[in-house]
Structures are given as C-alpha cells and as structure tokens.
Amino acid sequence: MIFKLIKDEGPISRAEIARITNLSKTTISQYVESLLSANLVQERYYSDKKGVGLKGTLLEFSKNSGVVIGVDIGFTSMDIAVCNLAAEILNKYSLKISTKENPHIILKLLTEEANKLLVALGISKERIKGLGIGLPSPIDFESNSPICPMTMPDWDRFPIKAYLEKEMGLPVFIEDDANIMALGEKCAGIGKNEDNFIYIKIGTGIGSGIICNGQLYRGLKGCAGEIGHIQIDNETDLCICGNKGCLTALAAGPAISKKGLVYATEGKSKALADLYEANGLVTCEDIGRLANYGDLTCVEIIKESGLYIGKVLAKVVNILNPSLIVIGGGVSKLGDVFIAAIREEVYRSAFPINTRDLNLQRSSLGDTAGIIGAASLAVNELFNYEQITSLLSYNKSN
C-alpha cells in the first residue's frame, strides 16, 4: 500500500503517507527503509523557493532502476519496446510478420530484435526486469497460452510464457491485445484519470479491454470484452467463429475491404474500380483515402461499419456505464466520418442516462498503446510480486 502510494502519487512525503494511510510513523519508517534498501524507491530533496537550505525529503518510485520489454503482436505486425519502470519508451522497433507462421519463428524473431534494442541502449542484464506481451487471441491464464486463436491455429495452447521465460531468462506476462492497449491508455493515454472505460481495437478483428474500478477486468477465464463476436440480430454474414452476424464479420478491416471490392467490381464507384484495376486489390486504407478525396461510396462503406460498431457499443454502454470509450486499432485511422458514425449510433440507441457523461475518442497513443500497455502489465505484475517478497523479507528480519 505504501509502495503503491509512492509509485502512483509520488513524489510524496512520509507525513503525507501517514495522513493517507493512517498508519503509525514507526510502521511507515520500517517499510520505507526496506523499500529504499531494495532500490524500489528513492529520496528527493527539495528546498524552499529561494533555494535557501533544505526543507525536507520526498519519496519517489525509482523508475530508472530497471527496464522492461513491452511486445505487441498483431496479425500482421510485431512492435517491441524497451521501457523504464514507468512504462516510458526508451527505444522501439516494429516489423511486419504474419501470425499464420509458426510461433517458434515469430518468437525467435522477437528475442533477436529485443536483444538488439537492449544492446543498442547498453543495458546490462541485471537491469532487465521482465517482459510483457499482448497477443491477438483469448488467453488461458491457467496454462498462460493462447486458446482457440482465430486464423493462427499453430498458436493454440502454445506455452508462450514458459517458452519466452526460458529463451530470455526473464519473468514473462501475457495478455490479449485489446487488454494491453486498455492498460496502455490507463498508464499514459486518455484513460489515465478514468476508472471505468473501454478500449476498443478495430483491425483485422475487433476486441476490447475493460477497465472497471481502476483495474483491468478479465472475467472468469480472461475472455471479457469479446465484443467482436457480439451478434447484430437478424444479420446473416457468417463469421469465422461459426456464428452469424458477428460484429467482426460485418465491420472489421476485412469486411470493409470486401465491401470495397464488391462495389469496385459492380462499378458503383469509378474511383474504386480504377484502383482495383490498377492494384488488383482494395485495402481498408484505400477506402479511407478515397473517402477523404470525397468518394461517396467509400464514405458510405465507412459509415456503415461505424454504425454497426456503434450498435454494439451502445449495448456495452448500457451494461457498463463507462466514462470513456477509446477507439483504436488500424481501422480507427479511417478518420472522423468513421468516429462520427460510431458516436451517432451510440447516442441514438444507448439508454439516455448512460450517455450523459460519456466521452468517445480516438486513442491518443495510437500504435504505441500496445507496447506501453505490455510494459505496464509487466511492471504491475513485477511490483505486486516484489512488494510481497520485500514485505516478507521485512517480516522475516523481525
């Protein structure tokens, strides 16, 4: 509790800690001593305005006493960052991958690139504290492996945590991608001061991370936030999960580009038809660019996707009454028409009281939400653990 106060609220004085916790000065002194000797917190001296003499000491988290590695694996890319213990990025690297490949190949790439980043920063082995990783799959937290990952069957039940801990010699923590992005927004983005918000990732798939009462909410088996497989009633498009009318099948990146392709071949939009003839394919980015140039068919495609997402988010708003919805992922770059369509439908169909103080915004962190969140996951997990062990060693010495 004292450590959490110093980490989250620091720099803070011992007197302020006593006031907030109602613990005795002796108890606080003992704990602070053990935290100082474990190099988890440090003292900062401050003087009065004129700089004449010391006025006292504050305590703050030693955020540069170590580093963690944050990794965000998407279906088509992998981002790796080395961060300090406040999850601030020191160095990062992105590469194109495909999760259709075997996890051995991808994870080997991961360890190689992470080690290059560490070498470039000149970081000694003992300063590297852990690794957090986000994956585009539900996670089974008993085996710490992906379960039933769509379009990446080779990864099903692959023991990622155990594999990476052996390869890297570090504690490893895994989480699904939308959850780490929610943690990223909580740590350093527009969710920083919000206790109840949703991060929605719209890309090849659609998923969400939920922050409830200030903490990541995982549900019984880590499958909370599976909004990509919420059905739009009476829609019939088949989804890869086996159900019909899932949000992912109607509104994610592939659904948007598929619709573009249909309209291109039907000749509904000349710009789309020209583009298809030139490139042999239509991408989600193409549709966004053409919409920005004023192609109304592309505007319509984008708006339709936004309306479907809004329909589902309205239900999420009724259930969770959040203060904020953060829209992220590659498809969120489609721009203001897309975000406006989502807002329109949420305000139209959610219960009015639940949208009174609702804010709906694009991610402020963009592509870095994942790596910051993965680093933040590692820090949170490490310092839960370290805190307990430091307390235990304190108690043993008494």
Added chain:
Amino acid sequence: MIFKLIKDEGPISRAEIARITNLSKTTISQYVESLLSANLVQERYYSDKKGVGLKGTLLEFSKNSGVVIGVDIGFTSMDIAVCNLAAEILNKYSLKISTKENPHIILKLLTEEANKLLVALGISKERIKGLGIGLPSPIDFESNSPICPMTMPDWDRFPIKAYLEKEMGLPVFIEDDANIMALGEKCAGIGKNEDNFIYIKIGTGIGSGIICNGQLYRGLKGCAGEIGHIQIDNETDLCICGNKGCLTALAAGPAISKKGLVYATEGKSKALADLYEANGLVTCEDIGRLANYGDLTCVEIIKESGLYIGKVLAKVVNILNPSLIVIGGGVSKLGDVFIAAIREEVYRSAFPINTRDLNLQRSSLGDTAGIIGAASLAVNELFNYEQITSLLSYNKSN
C-alpha cells in the same frame, strides 16, 4: 483489512491473521483491541476434541451486536426485513403498494411498518444501526435520489436518503433494485462463492446487477447493468424510454401479458380466450399456469420472451465473461420452459469460449434476495465507515 478478514473469514485466530496480512503481532494486537472495545468483534474460546482445557481463542464478527433494516421497493410491492449484522433475516413483512403513488405516502408506510417489526422483536433504539433500501430506478449517487424513474415520475430526484435519515434517525443507503438483489445473492445465495456474476431481475421491468472482482460494479454514474434498454436490432416495438426494440418492451411482464391478451382476443388459444372472458384480463401468472397445464400458445409466449432475454444475455456474456447468471424477479417464476429458452439462446449466440464454464440458474433466494441484499448493503457501508472511524480514533490515541 483485519476487520474484513475477521468478518468474512472468521472465526479466525490472531496467528492466522498475521500469516495472511504479513503485519506484525504488535500492530494486529492494537487493532484487535480497538475492534474488541468497539464491540465489532468478539472472542470465541475453543477447546480440543475431548473438551479438556482451552486450546486458544478465535476472533469473530459480533453479528448479533446490532440490527439493520433491509427494504426492497418494487413497482407493486414493498418488502421490509429486520436483519442481524450478517444480513440474516430476523423478522419480515410484505405489503402491496403502487409506486405510482407519491413517495411521501410510501415512505411513511415504510417507517410505520419497520417500526412495528422492531417493536415486535423488542429491539432497543441503540441496537438499530442503519437502513438499506432498493428502488426500481436508476440512482444518482451525488444526490442519493432516484433519477428518471420510469412510471414513477413523482419519485424523480426525491431525496429519499435525507428524508428517511430524518424520519428514522439512522444512516440510510440506497441502491437500485437489481443491484441489491445481486448483493443478496453474493451475501447468502448462489453467488456466495462467485466473484464475477450477473443477477437479472425480470418483472415489470428488466434490470441487472453486476458483481465484478467480488464487488458490486456501478459504473460511472450508478447506471451499469441497464440491460432492459438494450435494443434487439431491427425490432420496432416502442419502449417507454423512447427507443424502439428495447428488451423490456419485448420480454418483460407487461409484454408477456399483452401478448396473452392479443392471442386471447384472436382466439389462438381457447384456454386464454375463456380466461379472458371470465376475468377481463390476462396476467403473466395466468400464462405461466396455462403453460404448465399444456397450453401450447402460452408455452410459445413464454419461450419467445426467454429467447429475447437470451439474445441480450449472450451479449452480456461476451462482454463480461461471468461464471454465473442468476435469474430472478416475478417473471422468473414462469418455470423451466422460460429458463431453458434463455439458456438455449445464450449457448447459441454467445462466443463459445465465454460459455465454457457458465452456469445459468434461477435465484435460490427468490423474493428475499432484495431484503437480504439491502441489509447487506447497509452492513457493508456501515462497516466501511465504522472501520475508518475506529482506525482514526485508534491513531488519535497514539
């Protein structure tokens, strides 16, 4: 923390508290002394199996050191109970009311009947610690009053907490009805050992209470769980909230009896038509009774309502990944056909991983979930407060 351990895990020894909390024996002794002198906990002596001599003392919550009043106001009934500090019912009374009446009338009835119960039990004034109350309305927790209550406009922004605190001379805590029922199931029902579950109340309206990570989840403004106003896409029935296709408009008690009336007048079911001719109305209970006698039209009506509820619960399951859904409220008494229809649709349309370990059951507490939950709300709130003040006074004396 020590008090919470004794209250939730007791009877418990001081040594066990030290093991769990990692606090020093001196610190624990001091806190326990202040809890004992405040009569919040008591000691229990235990001997070995043969009863030869004392073996030690355990600490337990003094659940009979006071009482709280639990009140559950529905649209057509009010239940009042006097409970001990473990929210166990000592005495209760139910009466028919209508929330269309002015709150002054209903709350006057409440105080009269509560006082009668207290007198019947011979409870002295100083032993009455507080009152918890559930209302069929969203609650504004800044003003502690109902906001935008459907079909009970006189109650909008009525300062219930302040009014009852003045009338009863007790601390009063208010909450929406489905939330207190969820608390009731958490305290004494089938949710007792579950950390992530949903209670859904199906009656004149439909609402839900959400337990996340072991605690009631209220959302930003206390409006979490508003599932009665989640829309079934493409349905057009107008709801009193102003939207179309809300679950309440399609599946709650009035929608069921309205459908019964239509089928009675259309002559689709002879049994329904006879009943309507005899009574001049068709109730939800009538439809349940006729269904049990084998009337297929009534079975169809019940099943249709269950399927709509299942459609919405499937979305809740995708978002929250709960371990348990508890079905309560008057309409839940329609029986197994109703519950089976809900289950069928949840398993059909939720994301398969999210239903792997899902349990869906009727409330085990039935009509008492509300009063137990309201009493439990009061106890939880009182002992948050008392705990803090006792800690404060402890610190002051140092």
